[in-house]
Amino acid sequence: MKRLILxxxxxxxxxxxxxxxxxxxxxxxxxxxxxxxAYVGSKDVINATMLNRSQWTGFEGAPWSHTICVNTPxxxxxxxxxLSFSNDRVGPTVLNNLTLDVAYHLDLFSDHKLSMGVxxxxxxxxxxxxxxxxxxxxxxxxxxxxxxxxPNYGFGLYYYxxxxxxxxxxxxxxxxxFNSTQRHYFLIAGALFKINDEIKIRPSxxxxxxxxxxxxxxxxxxxxxxxxxxxxxxxxxxxxxVLPSSxxxxxxxxxxxxxxxxxxxxxxxxxxxxxxxxxxxxGGTHEISIRYDYLYEVKKVIKSPRYx
Numbered sequence: 001m002k003r004l005i006l007x008x009x010x011x012x013x014x015x016x017x018x019x020x021x022x023x024x025x026x027x028x029x030x031x032x033x034x035x036x037x038a039y040v041g042s043k044d045v046i047n048a049t050m051l052n053r054s055q056w057t058g059f060e061g062a063p064w065s066h067t068i069c070v071n072t073p074x075x076x077x078x079x080x081x082x083l084s085f086s087n088d089r090v091g092p093t094v095l096n097n098l099t100l101d102v103a104y105h106l107d108l109f110s111d112h113k114l115s116m117g118v119x120x121x122x123x124x125x126x127x128x129x130x131x132x133x134x135x136x137x138x139x140x141x142x143x144x145x146x147x148x149x150x151p152n153y154g155f156g157l158y159y160y161x162x163x164x165x166x167x168x169x170x171x172x173x174x175x176x177x178f179n180s181t182q183r184h185y186f187l188i189a190g191a192l193f194k195i196n197d198e199i200k201i202r203p204s205x206x207x208x209x210x211x212x213x214x215x216x217x218x219x220x221x222x223x224x225x226x227x228x229x230x231x232x233x234x235x236x237x238x239x240x241x242v243l244p245s246s247x248x249x250x251x252x253x254x255x256x257x258x259x260x261x262x263x264x265x266x267x268x269x270x271x272x273x274x275x276x277x278x279x280x281x282x283g284g285t286h287e288i289s290i291r292y293d294y295l296y297e298v299k300k301v302i303k304s305p306r307y308x
Contacts, residue, residue, distance in 0.1 A: 025051050025065070026234055026253040026269040027289045028188075028218055029204040029307075033069040034084055035186045036169035037101035038117030038158035040071035041080015042308070046294040047071055055285045064089045071101065078105055080115065097123040099171075103158070115158045119171050122151035150176045164191035165308055185209040192307060200224040202232075202307050207239060215239035222255065224307070231256045234269070250274055257289065265291045 025031050031051055032039040048070045055063040071082030082101040088094070099121030106114045126147040156169030167188045175181045190204035206218040220234035237250035251274055257267030267289035 024208075024218075024236070025053055025067075026220075026255065026271050026285070026287050027051055027267060028206045029190060029202070029220060029222075030267070030289050030291060031067065031069070032158075032167070032188060033071055033082055033101060034067050034086060035171055036117065036156035036158055036167045036188060037082070037099075037119035037154065037171065038103045038115040038156035038167060038169065039080075040082035040101045040103045040117060041073040041077065041105060042103075042113070042115060042158065042160055043071075043293070044073065044077065048292045048294075050290045051287065053285065053287045062090075073105075079103070080105060080117070084119075084121075092127060094126045095123055097121065099152075099154075103156075110161075112161050113159070115160070117156045117158065117169075119154040119156070121153075122149055123172075124149045148176075150174070150181075160308065162192075162308075165189065182210050182212060190308070198226050200227070200307075202230075209239075216250075220253075220255065222307075227259065229256075229258045230267075234271075251285075253285070253287075263293050263295060265289075 028035075030049055033049070048068070050068045051066070053063075053065040055065070065086070065088045067084070067086040069082060069084045071080060073079070074081050080101075080103040082103075084097075084099045084101060086095075086097045088097075099119045101117060101119050103115045103117030106116075108114055124147065152172045152174045154169065154171035154173055156167060156171070158167040158169075159165065160167075165188070168186070169188075170183055170185050172181065173183055175183060185208075187207040187209075188205070190202065193201045193203075195201060200223075202222040202224060204218075204220045204222075207215060208218075209215045215238070216236055217239045218234065218236045220232055222230045222232035224230045232255045234253045234255060235250060236253075251271050253269050253271030255267060255269040257265060259265040267287075269287040269289075271285040271287075273285070
């Protein structure tokens with residue numbers, strides 16, 4: 001039964017590859033660089049972020065995603081530079097993506113800034129169908145090992161202050177027939193509200209739009225205590241719906257994390273999907289977030305909240 005479900009999921013993945021293709025993370029609010037190159041250099045530190053997502057744990061061939069991003073401000077903080085790498089696996093399919101991110105930051109007024117960024121790189125896609133376990137292992141239809149490198153580029157705009165941010169981007173503008181890619185557009189927005197000296201609330205939103213697929217909306221809210229620990233709730237649903245449902249799909253997630261010190265923070269999330277018939281066969285979706293900020297010796301404080 002598991003083998004049959006795995007093959008069904010794989011082919012549904014190929015059929016739906018014309019829709020949502022970029023990896024989805026519950027901790028999207030810590031993953032801005034992957035989707036918007038204009039984000040790089042927006043903090044006064046060298047920032048490194050790693051996210052690991054294990055979807056439908058315990059289910060053979062389930063999706064697994066990993067991304068790591070590094071960025072830093074350059075030349076009096078007017079320029080930002082970064083590198084992004086991601087690795088996505090679904091059954092016998094593997095997608096590796098490596099990009100160079102560059103952004104220019106323009107001072108507007110007070111603490112308001114607008115940055116414009118470009119993303120240049122490419123991805124290597126591989127479909128290794130001969131790894132599938134079949135009743136007839138000599139089926140020529142499955143004796144295929146296709147791989148191809150596809151260069152790409154993207155753009156982004158990012159408006160930010162110490163209290164809120166907003167961004168629009170399309171990180172992959174070139175479509176390829178090899179894996180039926182489609183151009184994605186992303187909208188990100190968030191804010192930081194100070195309740196008192198010990199409590200802050202950070203709401204975030206993430207909209208994904210692409211052709212031949214329903215647009216989706218991620219919403220989350222983190223409660224931050226003493227700038228030390230946080231906990232919150234997130235959900236994903238088709239755009240236009242208030243909440244996920246078993247009929248329309250989507251899912252919920254719980255998030256929690258801690259700032260170990262001024263430089264290192266870690267987070268964890270657990271999520272489950274609605275409308276997913278395979279949920280009873282797996283242990284849900286788990287994510288781990290690790291962030292590192294290298295503080296320059298000449299800077300005693302961080303000008304903007306570390307949560308952006």
